[in-house]
Amino acid sequence: MGRLDKPQDPLFRRINTSVGFDQRLWPQDIDGSVAHARALERADVLTSEELTQMLDGLEQVREELSAGTFAFSDDDEDIHMAVERRLTELVGPLGGKLHTGRSRNDQVATDFALFVSLSAERALELTQALMATLVEVAERHANWTMPGYTHLQRAQPVYLGHHLLAYFWMLRRDALRFQAARNSALAEMPLGSGALAGLNWDLDRAATAEDLGFEGLAANSIDAISNRDAALDYLSAAAICATHLSRLGSELVIWSSQEFGFAEAADEFASGSSIMPQKKNPDAAELLRGKAPRVVASFTTLIGVLHALPLSYAKDLQEDKEALFDAVDTIETCLAAAERMLAGLIFNRGRLAEAASDEMLAATDVADLLVRRGMPFREAHGVVGSLVRKAVESGRALSDLTREEIAAESEHLDEEYYEVLAGEHWLESKVSVGGTASARVAEQIETARKALAALERE
Amino acid sequence: MGRLDKPQDPLFRRINTSVGFDQRLWPQDIDGSVAHARALERADVLTSEELTQMLDGLEQVREELSAGTFAFSDDDEDIHMAVERRLTELVGPLGGKLHTGRSRNDQVATDFALFVSLSAERALELTQALMATLVEVAERHANWTMPGYTHLQRAQPVYLGHHLLAYFWMLRRDALRFQAARNSALAEMPLGSGALAGLNWDLDRAATAEDLGFEGLAANSIDAISNRDAALDYLSAAAICATHLSRLGSELVIWSSQEFGFAEAADEFASGSSIMPQKKNPDAAELLRGKAPRVVASFTTLIGVLHALPLSYAKDLQEDKEALFDAVDTIETCLAAAERMLAGLIFNRGRLAEAASDEMLAATDVADLLVRRGMPFREAHGVVGSLVRKAVESGRALSDLTREEIAAESEHLDEEYYEVLAGEHWLESKVSVGGTASARVAEQIETARKALAALERE
Amino acid sequence: MGRLDKPQDPLFRRINTSVGFDQRLWPQDIDGSVAHARALERADVLTSEELTQMLDGLEQVREELSAGTFAFSDDDEDIHMAVERRLTELVGPLGGKLHTGRSRNDQVATDFALFVSLSAERALELTQALMATLVEVAERHANWTMPGYTHLQRAQPVYLGHHLLAYFWMLRRDALRFQAARNSALAEMPLGSGALAGLNWDLDRAATAEDLGFEGLAANSIDAISNRDAALDYLSAAAICATHLSRLGSELVIWSSQEFGFAEAADEFASGSSIMPQKKNPDAAELLRGKAPRVVASFTTLIGVLHALPLSYAKDLQEDKEALFDAVDTIETCLAAAERMLAGLIFNRGRLAEAASDEMLAATDVADLLVRRGMPFREAHGVVGSLVRKAVESGRALSDLTREEIAAESEHLDEEYYEVLAGEHWLESKVSVGGTASARVAEQIETARKALAALERE
């Protein structure tokens, strides 16, 4: 190309050619070319007859690519060249005019931004679907009791619905991030920035932006072609979302153990063992857990590529695509799999309730009883700590301690101590906004539904 | 504490104690405690006299911490315990009531969110200052010519002001990210979520949120205490910003080489060599380049900590602080240093102009000349490629080729070929929006000023 | 310094000065200076009187630094300048001769390599101590039965000692990596490479290397001063080791849950809750789990700094130190804490045995029974799968299935089926080398002891 006359070394061609992976951008490339052709016609570079001919040619290329009948040539360095090469086969020398007022640099940046925006939109939809399922599953289990954990130690009883809704709010923040990434991708159209300095033609960039769905124009041609920020926004959102899902996966793996016995995957979402016939493994949950580092790695790959990179375009930027594509495929599969797995998950009400009935979980409530009777919290905490120690050391439950024993720790402890431990009201006492009391969970489900509807309206 | 009666192993205490680094959160801890005390009074847990006494105590603690006279005790596990311990020394047993309706879990999450919001605000301000300097420096050098580069090869001439403004737009996106991180930190107040399940007290969380500047309440107590998303948002923004700065640093290092000779740091921002007396090293630019991976690493540390972590609170979350603090310090120093260094940078107009006068940079314009005369762009590109090859191989400039030689490549090439190469208008021909033509750069400076003002109004 | 005559900007000084953290290298700096002074004397740059005077001066500096009485000056840019400045105060202009035939570049690289070697040696010792404790704890619990897990599902019974020894072998590989990192750090002495090109003096580098404990000389002066590979070797070893410890931490967190109830931290290695008096949290195990990403981040920081960095020395390399120091401190604390925590850990024999007695764990043995009777393994696996399904669906144990029911699945199933399920021999049947049968575990403990002794002899 240009001044070079020797053919590329086969090894170099292999490392340099990107059509093997960037062909995935063909829908965006054709959309961008259509919009650019229109701009050329508006600027009288193409006659309206030429435009018609060119659009017909582009539509045929689109059909071939869509149908899988497009014949790639060995000389197609990237999808952009492949499309233009085929177009020229179809419409003759006119095809060569399409690259007027355009460079591969702004073309690639535009196609990539459109792909990011589409991927963010799709991730958003999958996140919403998972959020909807979470609300539904949470509502179905709104009043099932279970222990809440800190440090994976039983801490205070909560409702299973409440616990599950924690993931709803993580995912809502993810959804907002995917929205922001989509908006970031559409904020500044690179097309019209040329190789790096702008164009010799004053094309109507604003009209092209409207054609393609961009909200505005890149204000600086140099920045435009070396900017991959929207992809970083997407990858950061995807990495955080994948990490949220890894927490869900990790919990489900633990809950599926025989020791916890809280949950069991549907058979359709489990696998057996090649050697141990009794096994039912929570593979889907494990994969949710195990795939997060890979998505994080796509973020670090792209941000690493950009590290110390002089402006404007450099070949290093070709490394943006595979990193993004892998993250897109991974997060989409994870979101969809999480939704399906969760919908089919079977919880064990008895095991959950049994674990939640552990008297130790009422310890804070005993302390609160003392506070209500005027003791500063720190002191109450100490008193109850002594009671727990006494119980643990003598192998008894808290309610096995005698009236004398409890009175010896504090004069404020009387019959109500046993009532608190009997504890139907442990959960219902958590009445603050966002707490686990039934009324609050019901309120929260309502809020969640509204938040989801607000997202969907966007 | 609680049921444990043996003292902690010294080694465990060392790994477990966080006061060495989390004392940095003291302003947020006291603000949070003041707001919580007010909530307790509104809920009649404290009388108004007790509230007054407690607030007086907290103000005294604040003064001691602010003045550096606060005496930490060996038993202060973290800043939260230290503040409460000192408060109790000052106000007696009343101090113990402050922890009513609060847990260290929601307290820590709240302090941390406030710190993230403050850090994002500060990063935003430093970014704005750098943006302002960039506009000013760009305007001062608006019409200095230089080569624009792709692949670090001279590509097309641009104005230095145009090149510098590329960084303005990167930083504007960073500013928007820091804004988003600040808003994310203030979106959902964790306080009132208790240890994990909510509170036995229906405190007026909305009033407390207003006191502290939060926009809303965490809707789920379990999520609230295990949520570190705002810190991830900040760290992602800081990592991308640091990477932008690494590109600036990398360019300035290259421009400061004797071979480029485009720029020279002010003496105040350079250093010498312990052995080579002639050296003037662009250390500040190198540090901008070299510090980005460290900020990225803070992001990967925190997201790595969250990977596969069961809900709700776990001690692992203590690892959020040092990662964040290091990133905050690093990005703040980088932004401030970039601003000062840039303000004092000396550009070499002659070297820039000489490099820009390389005739090869007009090759695209010669191709465009052919396009205007009806040749499809691809064909024109090939013709000019041949001319370039002929010139390079014979060691001549493009304008040294004879009329016969150029006509031999295309009948469309005539005297205007030499005029295009003479090239005053190379830059001025880049007339598209965002291009490097003077009028477009002037327009861009205007747009940049408005964008900056819009940020500042927020 | 050199040609620069304006003082550094305070902000630049802050970013540029490294004495705040690199002072940690003082022992290496003084060792290196002593060895270099000797080389200067051998080369007749110093007289033997001057050498004596200089070594006396350096010893005094060492004492001041060791005692904490060394007075740093505001102008001390780094520890290397501080030592030389103080030396010159003590011995007069003679101090200025120490930098003959040396540059800060080769000096820093040498100090840093010595520090890496020392850190690797210390990590190796801590790893050995942990390995020794693991063998001891494993031997104490050699015949305690527990379920072995895959997918965190009970799979086959193993001995607790066998499970614990899995960590021994991970740590042995870590120990070998720390050895390799130490050897890597000592393989090529940078000193004598000058600023980048070598020295004008043919100092006897080999003698200096012997003084300092290096095995050889850097063969290329340019590589020598920009080489940070040994630090990468250390960081890679530390990251892998920290990740191994995170697996141990994660298991102990899970085992400490009430649901598993397999293990309990000693009180000295646990913490309580500020609000829940009953809590005993496995904080040390959580920190082992949570600190791995931070060590990995030190590796990615340094390798990120080196990315795309032109030779030879660049200021970016200053970022090597804090990343390394943080990893050194973290891995040393983790190794020591793991050792202490493990030594005090209390296992619950009853809970472990009860979990191991789950009949399902014998399913593979039933399949093996069928294989011994001539059925291909795949078919046997299918037969037992059917039996398990039948048992699970009817809520029975495998041994509750009747003679008729089992015979219906395969004619090869008879009384021995029940004997296999009764299962004393489940564990003892795992007789292959490395298996869990008692004799094999005893053999393994022996092998472990020998492997440890072999390490210690190094």
Add this chain to the structure above:
Amino acid sequence: MGRLDKPQDPLFRRINTSVGFDQRLWPQDIDGSVAHARALERADVLTSEELTQMLDGLEQVREELSAGTFAFSDDDEDIHMAVERRLTELVGPLGGKLHTGRSRNDQVATDFALFVSLSAERALELTQALMATLVEVAERHANWTMPGYTHLQRAQPVYLGHHLLAYFWMLRRDALRFQAARNSALAEMPLGSGALAGLNWDLDRAATAEDLGFEGLAANSIDAISNRDAALDYLSAAAICATHLSRLGSELVIWSSQEFGFAEAADEFASGSSIMPQKKNPDAAELLRGKAPRVVASFTTLIGVLHALPLSYAKDLQEDKEALFDAVDTIETCLAAAERMLAGLIFNRGRLAEAASDEMLAATDVADLLVRRGMPFREAHGVVGSLVRKAVESGRALSDLTREEIAAESEHLDEEYYEVLAGEHWLESKVSVGGTASARVAEQIETARKALAALERE
């Protein structure tokens, strides 16, 4: 499989199935199966006739896979199942016996270790080839002068051959790391560890290890199946090697700029521009620079997957393969491309020499002149710094300063000052071992050749 009777959900199957990528392990899987079949025969599980039949079947499977005629079935979950399924089609029920005394867990770990060892061996060979080319190119340019750089500022002159050899020594350390990774992969054969607890059969593991090329046996069955350390060793080596290559790539990009003009890629290793006909872009060098973060990301992916993962096997470990495969392909391509590109690189002797003749580079030598005349180095450094400042400020070269001017700075400065600056001996004065003096470079080339031969003998 086993107790599960419902078919897998299609989405789950997609996420769970690995045959799409792990089929790459087929040669290792067949090698492992052959060795295992032999072990079964030695243990009388197979008769010698059965063994023959099975080996014939396996060879046919190998041929089909090698020829690309192997027909994968939709039910082939992974390559291991596919091979066994096909074997059973070929040899009947006998095929089902192959999985006796083996589990997919130890089978996968074994295949993977063999693949790591092979990959390390191949990376080692490619590294050696690049080292050989470096020595050759360095020798060809052994006496070409160029400036050596620190901070990308000209520092001291060196020979191009010396500079290029810096990369030789980096790569030698990489080669040693690849050797270590290979040895690590072959150190402990997992086969014979069963699902996690060992086998019910005392197969002769040592004989199988010898068949497969392993040096020893995994000593603990649980560790064996969850151990991915060798892959981490490989990935760490590959990440460091890729980062070394990124430094080479970065230098070549800078050297190829018009401003430096030191080097030019062969046409076969460069590309043009779609819009600028004059461009010759150093794409191969840019890709070397840009691909390092991707290889680092494979390391962080796998170490991230292992973070906090309970023993023994978990599905998360399936994420080991794609991360490794991508790194293997990337580093192999980079090493091969670097070798080819370097072999064809054209250096510009004139530009290099001109840059090296910059008098400023002699500043250190002037200082050394003063030292030889008795002035302490620090003082001499100050004197020369003043001379440089005087020259720079008056726009003159150092040799343009008059006798009076230089004498005014120091009485020690006389005619020899001008001789030092005339400077033929600048380079030749760097006589220390590893320095750039010709004799030392010649010695270094000799050492390099020996080091390379020592590697090749391994």
